[in-house]
Amino acid sequence: MALISPLETVRGSIALYTGAVFLLVYFLTSIHRRWSRYRFAKAHGCGPIPAIPTYDPFMALDRLYFNIKTAKQRKILETNVARFVELGNTVRAQRITTPMILTREPENVKTILSLKFNDYSMGDRLQIFGRLLGHGIFTSDGEDWTRSRHMIRPNFVKEQVAHLEIFEELMEDLFALIPADGSTVDLQDLFFGFTIDSATEFLFGHNVHSLKKRRSQVVDNEPDFPAAFNYSLDNIVMNSRFGPLQFLNRDPKAVEANRICHQMVEQFVDKAMRVREKYDEEKATGETEESRRYVFLNGLAQQTGNRTRIRDELMNVLLAGRDTTASLLSNMFFMLAKHPKVWAKLQEELATLEGRAPTYEQLRNLKYLKYCMNESLRLHPVVPVNSRTAIKDTVIPVGGGPDGRSPVFVPKGTIVAYSVWAMHRREDFYGPDAEEFRPERWETLRPGWEYLPFNGGPRICVGQQYALTEAAYVTTRLAQRYSVIESRDAGPWEEKLTLTLCSHNGTKVSLRH
Template structure:
C-alpha cells in the first residue's frame, strides 16, 4: 500500500461537501514548470489517490487510481471535455481542430473517418514498409557502425517513424526531410510544453521559444500542405489502393482544405513522435538491463532465423512486445491527460464542481505501488499473462478517445526493435546523461546518444 506523509482525509467545507486533500494556497507555477514530474509524484505521495490544488486560477484534481481514471475517461466521459484544458491549450495552436483537439460531433466524425486506416487488419499490411524502412536506416548507419561513432538515436527514430507513418498512412515519403521535421517538432515541444507563470521569470527565453515555435509551425504547415497538394495533383488514377489521405480527399467526405491540414498534421505529429520516443526509451532500458536484452535477442534469433520480421510474427514475439510495453509503463509517451468537468460529479466520495480541471497522470498511475511490484524497476515479464484493472495501464490513453493508432504503434515498435536487434546492439555513450523531460510528450531531455555495435 502507498505510504503517505500527510493526512488523506478531505477538507470539509461547512457550507458544502467534502473536498480532496492537497497543499494550501496557490501552487507556485514556477516550481511546477521546473519539474512537473516531481510535482505530481509528490502530490500523490503526500496526499493520496485523489488530490486537490489551486494553480493559475484553476482548481485541479489529480486522480491516481484506475477506477477514478475509468470514471472520467469512460464511464462518465460525457461529463468531461478536452475543451479549455492544458491539453487543448498546448495542441490547438498547432493542430487546429484535429482529432486530438476536437470535441462532440466534430470528433465523432473525424474518428469515424480515420479509424478504418488503423484497424489491426489494415496495419498488418504495413509490415513491409516498416521493415524495409528500418533496414534502410541501418544501411545509413553503416559508416557509424564501422567507426563506432555515436548516433543521436532519438532523432534517428523520429525520422524513421515519420517516414514509416507518412508512407503507410498517407502514401508519401518524407524521408528526405525527416530530421528537419524532427527538429521542428522539438521546437514546438519546447514552446508549448511549458507552463509560463505570470509574471514570466525569463521573458527573453520565452520570446526565443515562441519565435522558434512560429518558425517550426510555418515549416510544418508547409510540409503538410505540400503533401496534400502533391497527393491531389497525382489524381485518383495514379493512387492504386488508396490510403487515409485519399479517403479524406474523396468527394464522399468533402473535407475542406483547412480540415485536411488539421487532420494530416495531427496524424503525422501524433503518429510518429510517440512511437519514436517509445523506441528510444526501450533501447535505453534494454542496454541498461543486459539480461532483458539477451531474452529479446534469443527470441528474435529463434523465431526469425535471420529473415525480416512480418506482421504474422507479431504473436510469436511476446518478449519483444513485453520489452516495449514495460518501457511505455516507465516512460509513457503521453504522461498526463486533462479534462474539464462540465457538470458536478462525485469521485472517490469527493465533490467535483463544474469547471474543475481533472487530471490523470500515467507517470504516477504506472508507478502506483498498490498495483505494481517494484514499480520503479524495468521488469518486462510483469506483462506475461498479466491481467490489469481497467485503466491502470494507459500508454495510449483510455475510454472512447483511446489512441486510434495504438495497434499500428505497437506493431511498428516491435518490428523495428526486432529488425534492429538482428543487426546491432545499441549502447549508451558512457557518461551520457539520461533524464526524462515532461513536455507535450515525455522525451529524453538531452537526447539519447548511443553507439550501434555490430552483432
C-alpha cells in the same frame, strides 16, 4: 458651480439601482450555486481531498513558478510522484484561476474516460494547442471529433497495419546511418526520422524520405521541420502551464516554428486537393493501386475541400504517427542498453526467426518482446499526463475523506488531470521494484485501468496497434542485425516532456554485429 440636471439625477439613480440589482442577483446566484453543490456533494457521499500548499490563494502564481522551475530541471514527473506519496492519490490544486483535481487512481481515470465520458470535454485544449494543431482529432469534441475519428479509423484496421513492407523498406536507410565501427549513435534522432518517414507513407501515401536525405548528406535550404515541430510542442506545454495567462508567453520563435510546420504540411494539402480533383475521374475508370489501400489523405480529401481543415487534420495525425512510436522506441532502447541481460534474452527469443524478417503473426507471438514494450510503456509512458474538464457538476468515485476511499465532488469547470506516469509507479500495483525496468514482471501481470499506455474509453488511441507493430518490427530487425548494444550515456534516463515523453539526452548507444 454647475447644477446637476434632473435628467442626470434620474440616470444616476437608474445606474445605481441597476448596479445594485446586478450585485444582488450575482450574490443570490452564487449562494444558490453553493447550496446546490453542497447538497449534490452530500447526496453522493463526497469527502474533502488534500490540497497542494500555495502561498498565493488567489492565482497560485507560486505554483506556476515552481512548475516552470521543476520542468527546467527535468523533474516535473518525479516531483508529481513525490507529491502523491506525501498527500494522497487524489489532490486539489489551482491553475491560475481554474480549480484542478490531480489523481492517479485507476477508478477515477476509468470514470473520467469511460463511465462518465459525457461529463467531460477537452477544455481549453483548442486554445492551447490550436496555433499548431488547429481543429483536429486531438483538439476537438463532439461531432468534430467523431468525424475526425471516423476518417482515420480505416487506416488502422488489421489489413492495413499488417503491411510490414513499409517498415522493411525503411530499415536499409536506418541500418546505413548506424556506424559500422561501433562508435556512438543517437538512436532517438534516427527513430524520429524513421517514424516521420513511415507515418507520411502510411497515412499520406507520400514518404518525405528524411532518413534518405540524411543518408545522402544532401544539403538543402528547406527549414528544419523536426526542430520546428519540437519547438512548437515545447511552447504548447508552456502555454498549458500558463493557462488563462498564456498571452504572457509571447515567443516569436514559436510563431515561426508553427509557420514552418504548416508550410511542410502544405505539400500534402496540395496533394489532397489534386486527389479531390481527380476523385470522380478515378471512380469512373475503376480501382487504382492507390485506392486499393485506404490512405487517410485521400479519404480526407474526399470528405472536404477546405484547405485549413485538411491541414489541421494532417498535423494532428502526423503528431501521433511520428512522436508516439519514436518515443517508445527511444525510451525502450535507452533501457535495453542499460540492461544487457534483457537484451540477451530478447535476442534468444528472436533467434527463432533465423534472421528472416518477421511476419505480422510472428511479431504478435514474440512474448518477451511484448514484455519489453509493455515495461517501457509502464516505466516511461509516451503520454505521461493528460486531463479533461468537467462540463457539469459530477463525481469521481475515490480520493475523498480521511481514508481516501470516499467519492470526490467535481464542480463544473474543474480540470481533472490524471498522471499515468505516477499511476504506473504505484507499488501496490507493481511491487516494491516499480521504479525498475524488469520485463519479466509481465509474465504474471494482468492489469486493468492501472496500466494505461494508450488512454482508454471512447478516445482510446486508434493507432495503438500500428505503433506497437512498428516498434516491434524495428526492434526485431535491429536485434537481428546487432548482437551487442552498449550504453554510451553514463547518466540515468532524464525526462524530455512535451505532449509526449522521451529521453532528454537522446538514446546514445553503440551497436555491433
